[in-house]
Amino acid sequence: MEDLSFIPDLPSGPLDVYRKKASFDWKRLKLAMEGDIDLLRLKYKIWHTLEKDPLFAHKSVTPSVEEQKRIAQLQLNKINEYNFIPKVSLKGGYSKRTRAVMTLNEAIQSLNPSVSVKMAIGMYLFSNAILSLGTERHLKFYEAVFFNREILASYALTEIAHGSDARLMRTTATYDPNQKQFIINTPDFEAAKCWVGNLGRTCTHTLLFAQLITPDGAGHGLHAFLVPIRDPATLETYPGLVVGEMGEKIGVNGIDNGFIMFNQYRIPRENLLNRTADVTEDGVYESSFSDPSRILGAALENLSAGRIGIMQESCHSMSSAVAIAVRYAATRTQFGERCREIPLIEYQLHQWRLFGYVAAAVVFRVYIESFTRVYLEIVEKSNAGIKVDNLSEAVSEIHAMVSCCKPLLTWSVLAAAQECREACGGHGFLKASNLGDIRSNHEPTVTYEGDNNVLSQQAGNWLLRQYHSATTAGSVDSPLGTVLFLTDLTEILKQKFIPGTAVKSEHFLMSTYKWLICYVLKQTHQKYESELDRGLSKFEARAKCQVYKWKTLSKLYAEYLALLFFLEELQKKDEELQPVLRKLFMLYGLWSLDGHLVELYQGGFAAGEDCARAVRDAVLQLCAELEGEVVGVVDALAPTDFVLNSVLGNSDGNLYQNLQKTLFSNPGAFERARWWQEVVNVPKSKL
Numbered sequence: 263m264e265d266l267s268f269i270p271d272l273p274s275g276p277l278d279v280y281r282k283k284a285s286f287d288w289k290r291l292k293l294a295m296e297g298d299i300d301l302l303r304l305k306y307k308i309w310h311t312l313e314k315d316p317l318f319a320h321k322s323v324t325p326s327v328e329e330q331k332r333i334a335q336l337q338l339n340k341i342n343e344y345n346f347i348p349k350v351s352l353k354g355g356y357s358k359r360t361r362a363v364m365t366l367n368e369a370i371q372s373l374n375p376s377v378s379v380k381m382a383i384g385m386y387l388f389s390n391a392i393l394s395l396g397t398e399r400h401l402k403f404y405e406a407v408f409f410n411r412e413i414l415a416s417y418a419l420t421e422i423a424h425g426s427d428a429r430l431m432r433t434t435a436t437y438d439p440n441q442k443q444f445i446i447n448t449p450d451f452e453a454a455k456c457w458v459g460n461l462g463r464t465c466t467h468t469l470l471f472a473q474l475i476t477p478d479g480a481g482h483g484l485h486a487f488l489v490p491i492r493d494p495a496t497l498e499t500y501p502g503l504v505v506g507e508m509g510e511k512i513g514v515n516g517i518d519n520g521f522i523m524f525n526q527y528r529i530p531r532e533n534l535l536n537r538t539a540d541v542t543e544d545g546v547y548e549s550s551f552s553d554p555s556r557i558l559g560a561a562l563e564n565l566s567a568g569r570i571g572i573m574q575e576s577c578h579s580m581s582s583a584v585a586i587a588v589r590y591a592a593t594r595t596q597f598g599e600r601c602r603e604i605p606l607i608e609y610q611l612h613q614w615r616l617f618g619y620v621a622a623a624v625v626f627r628v629y630i631e632s633f634t635r636v637y638l639e640i641v642e643k644s645n646a647g648i649k650v651d652n653l654s655e656a657v658s659e660i661h662a663m664v665s666c667c668k669p670l671l672t673w674s675v676l677a678a679a680q681e682c683r684e685a686c687g688g689h690g691f692l693k694a695s696n697l698g699d700i701r702s703n704h705e706p707t708v709t710y711e712g713d714n715n716v717l718s719q720q721a722g723n724w725l726l727r728q729y730h731s732a733t734t735a736g737s738v739d740s741p742l743g744t745v746l747f748l749t750d751l752t753e754i755l756k757q758k759f760i761p762g763t764a765v766k767s768e769h770f771l772m773s774t775y776k777w778l779i780c781y782v783l784k785q786t787h788q789k790y791e792s793e794l795d796r797g798l799s800k801f802e803a804r805a806k807c808q809v810y811k812w813k814t815l816s817k818l819y820a821e822y823l824a825l826l827f828f829l830e831e832l833q834k835k836d837e838e839l840q841p842v843l844r845k846l847f848m849l850y851g852l853w854s855l856d857g858h859l860v861e862l863y864q865g866g867f868a869a870g871e872d873c874a875r876a877v878r879d880a881v882l883q884l885c886a887e888l889e890g891e892v893v894g895v896v897d898a899l900a901p902t903d904f905v906l907n908s909v910l911g912n913s914d915g916n917l918y919q920n921l922q923k924t925l926f927s928n929p930g931a932f933e934r935a936r937w938w939q940e941v942v943n944v945p946k947s948k949l
């Protein structure tokens with residue numbers, strides 16, 4: 263058995279009552295969710311190191327917006343200095359080094375999300391883009407950003423008037439054969455690039471997406487360019503650029519999001535990332551793709567890794583939120599009979615509000631860990647030129663998976679953070695609970711790197727293509743095997759709920775999800791076809807199928823994927839952990855299924871009251887069964903106390919002592935208001 267002594271034991275205290283009830287060792291569960299002991303060790307090393315560094319000390323009062331940006335950049339520089347992943351490891355295999363980088367990102371995100379986003383955009387999104395879209399001549403930029411940390415980058419896609427619809431962006435890059443340069447231009451404010459992270463104050467380069475135009479006036483669609491923005495020595499922006507800061511946001515204010523306008527700004531011809539298309543010195547456009555939309559597709563596919571990073575970060579935010587709320591619920595008592603006040607955690611309502619999210623946090627972490635491995639293996643093979651069977655189909659399937667799972671995870675965390683805040687009552691509203699910061703720093707993830715509502719439509723598109731293929735050719739393009747069952751669609755749709763069925767079973771859960779996907783897929787297809795028959799274009803017809811169809815379909819597929827991957831991993835976990843993991847799996851599955859009862863009845867899978875009652879009874883039973891386990895589960899999910907940074911969720915469980923310490927040490931807590939003279943009614947003289 264692995265030595266887990268590098269994970270510090272938890273302090274003894276009021277939470278022991280519940281900790282003793284757990285059927286498993288929380289450190290083993292932690293390792294099972296992390297999947298790799300070296301990565302778990304790395305995470306603890308990062309947390310312990312930063313805890314000792316005053317630059318990372320938490321502030322009891324939110325610093326000014328500008329100060330948050332300064333601190334975030336200083337912290338990023340310091341993290342680079344610590345060299346947590348030595349250069350030799352970075353030069354190792356793609357999969358291993360990416361996993362290490364992702365772990366660093368997760369560890370930092372739990373501590374200060376602004377810093378991890380700065381790092382993710384400034385170093386990893388940029389360097390990944392160079393690897394996937396650039397060629398030999400761009401490797402110096404890769405070295406400078408990834409290995410030497412000499413430049414900090416940004417990623418400029420969004421414009422003021424166009425975000426999700428990238429095709430209509432209007433920044434241009436016109437080739438000038440005389441100077442062998444591209445001239446970047448912003449026609450008007452609506453085409454200004456905006457929201458670009460790191461651009462407002464700090465980045466030295468940006469990866470710019472602009473419409474490529476050749477000297478013959480022909481437009482070739484969006485392409486990516488490496489564009490210098492600031493002098494690295496002075497951080498002065500170069501002439502020909504108008505760069506500004508976006509101003510205060512409702513979260514992640516440590517990131518300097520900026521806007522930029524280009525005024526006939528020249529860059530060398532070689533700064534075009536030219537893996538898929540190039541312009542010769544004379545100005546002739548050459549592309550390995552005939553269709554410009556495929557070039558954009560290849561460029562944007564590069565976002566998958568970033569979206570996986572967002573999902574990993576989401577798992578950590580959810581872990582922290584539920585850890586705070588559950589520890590609070592185990593130490594806070596309210597009401598009761600015969601002088602025995604009851605801990606909140608023992609109320610059925612409180613369990614129902616929180617335990618589904620605890621189960622989701624565990625299921626998502628195991629799922630994303632496993633999915634990331636599959637993803638990285640495919641990319642590694644493909645980069646190394648090793649043949650991957652059905653590579654382009656696998657890429658499409660992965661894209662569909664990411665497109666529905668990033669929305670599922672990010673939305674779930676947002677809902678969880680709000681529920682956890684409310685579950686901690688008024689004290690949850692203190693900044694010191696950390697629930698507010700977790701929620702507001704997480705919030706933009708539902709919008710950036712693909713707005714959730716728009717992104718999830720892409721999973722629906724892929725599923726509909728598979729439906730068509732299954733019903734016409736009797737086969738599907740699903741190299742990862744996630745929808746092979748669609749070839750049995752007709753048989754699956756004949757299933758009905760039989761009263762008395764044991765719903766707390768893997769078979770029931772998975773077969774019911776398959777039924778739901780088949781049913782909603784068929785409904786979506788029929789609706790889409792009927793809109794086309796009415797004479798609508800494909801675009802218009804799709805828009806008419808979004809609500810109750812496409813959107814539901816995408817959510818169902820995402821939930822199914824989480825369950826499917828978790829179930830596969832479950833078999834490999836320690837025997838001691840299996841009972842609790844199985845219960846968490848069932849709870850997440852049935853709790854999610856509860857949200858789809860309408861479709862089960864609408865489609866005739868269920869009739870009468872049995873199905874709904876069985877599902878809901880099982881959810882409540884599972885909540886009760888998990889009462890003794892859940893504190894141990896959140897111990898496994900939680901980071902160290904320093905990282906969790908919550909007066910309500912400290913692992914010692916000394917809720918009221920910790921609250922007193924925090925309230926009593928608030929700066930100025932006991933002082934008379936400095937502005938007292940401005941507000942008191944000074945009695946007027948009667949003389």
Ligand SMILES: Cc1cc2nc3c(=O)[nH]c(=O)nc-3n(C[C@H](O)[C@H](O)[C@H](O)COP(=O)(O)OP(=O)(O)OC[C@H]3O[C@@H](n4cnc5c(N)ncnc54)[C@H](O)[C@@H]3O)c2cc1C
Nearest residue numbers: 417418419420424425426457458459706710711713715716
């Ligand atoms: C904190 C933060 C950081 C960011 N960082 C970067 C960055 O570094 N680089 C960068 O380039 N961008 C960045 N962005 C921008 C982000 O990527 C965009 O906001 C995002 O792509 C959505 O585009 P939009 O804001 O133009 O929204 P829109 O596309 O205008 O969407 C607005 C709303 O309309 C809905 N909608 C749009 N189209 C449809 C449709 N067809 N059917 C139904 N509904 C639809 C959407 O769901 C959304 O709710 C960042 C944003 C934020 C908030």
